[in-house]
Amino acid sequence: MAKPERHVLVCLNMRPPDNPKGSCGAKGSEAVFDRLKGLVKESPLAERVIVNRTNCLKHCSRGITVAVHPGNVWYSGVTEQDLPEIVESHLEKDAPVERLLMPDIPWE
Amino acid sequence: MAKPERHVLVCLNMRPPDNPKGSCGAKGSEAVFDRLKGLVKESPLAERVIVNRTNCLKHCSRGITVAVHPGNVWYSGVTEQDLPEIVESHLEKDAPVERLLMPDIPWE
Numbered sequence: 001m002a003k004p005e006r007h008v009l010v011c012l013n014m015r016p017p018d019n020p021k022g023s024c025g026a027k028g029s030e031a032v033f034d035r036l037k038g039l040v041k042e043s044p045l046a047e048r049v050i051v052n053r054t055n056c057l058k059h060c061s062r063g064i065t066v067a068v069h070p071g072n073v074w075y076s077g078v079t080e081q082d083l084p085e086i087v088e089s090h091l092e093k094d095a096p097v098e099r100l101l102m103p104d105i106p107w108e
Numbered sequence: 109m110a111k112p113e114r115h116v117l118v119c120l121n122m123r124p125p126d127n128p129k130g131s132c133g134a135k136g137s138e139a140v141f142d143r144l145k146g147l148v149k150e151s152p153l154a155e156r157v158i159v160n161r162t163n164c165l166k167h168c169s170r171g172i173t174v175a176v177h178p179g180n181v182w183y184s185g186v187t188e189q190d191l192p193e194i195v196e197s198h199l200e201k202d203a204p205v206e207r208l209l210m211p212d213i214p215w216e
Contacts, residue, residue, distance in 0.1 A: 003180050003182060003210075003212075004180070007117075007175065007177065007180070009115075009117070009160065009162070047215075050165070050166065050215075052117065052162040052163055052164075052165065053162065053163050054117070054160040054161065054162050055160055055161045056160075057158070057160065058158065067115065069115060069177035069178065069180070070177065070178055070180060072111050072112070072115070072177070072178065074111060102111075104111075107155075107158075
């Protein structure tokens with residue numbers, strides 16, 4: 001299909017470790033991206049969901065940041081341990097994971 | 109705000125120039141990304157629209173590929189010359205640019 005049912009975006013922006021803003025890359029977002037992509041690839045979602053890596057998603061201090069469309073759902077502080085729940089609850093059953101939702105804060 | 113009104117994604121995947129699939133990066137998508145980001149930054153959309161670069165958006169032969177959420181609107185063959193129209197028509201007035209819409213083809 002030309003259009004994915006869902007489009008999942010993982011921030012891989014990397015700042016130096018001593019940067020006060022922090023960054024998703026420095027928190028291990030490459031491993032989160034790789035694992036999420038793998039979980040989707042192994043699931044029935046593989047032909048319907050695209051997982052992409054992006055540059056800065058503008059919530060550096062709250063990262064690891066993940067965004068999901070449609071729905072404009074933004075997650076903060078995502079770890080590898082959270083990924084099965086995001087896949088099973090949100091991507092498979094359309095129920096976003098409430099405890100990980102990004103607070104309504106300005107872009108950084 | 110925590111959530112952008114629109115999220116624009118530009119594929120910057122780069123394959124070697126002799127790869128038969130082609131790639132958006134090899135077609136100049138970094139310049140498209142930079143210019144689009146600049147146009148948005150200079151406009152009233154700056155605080156409402158996020159423009160991100162991504163890895164492969166899976167339409168290599170049709171690139172440069174750009175996706176816009178919400179709406180799950182996918183564009184093919186985007187050039188720098190097309191960007192003012194995408195910004196003014198789609199991002200400002202919610203009228204996608206019909207002539208650039210991605211055909212309904214399988215992912216590559």
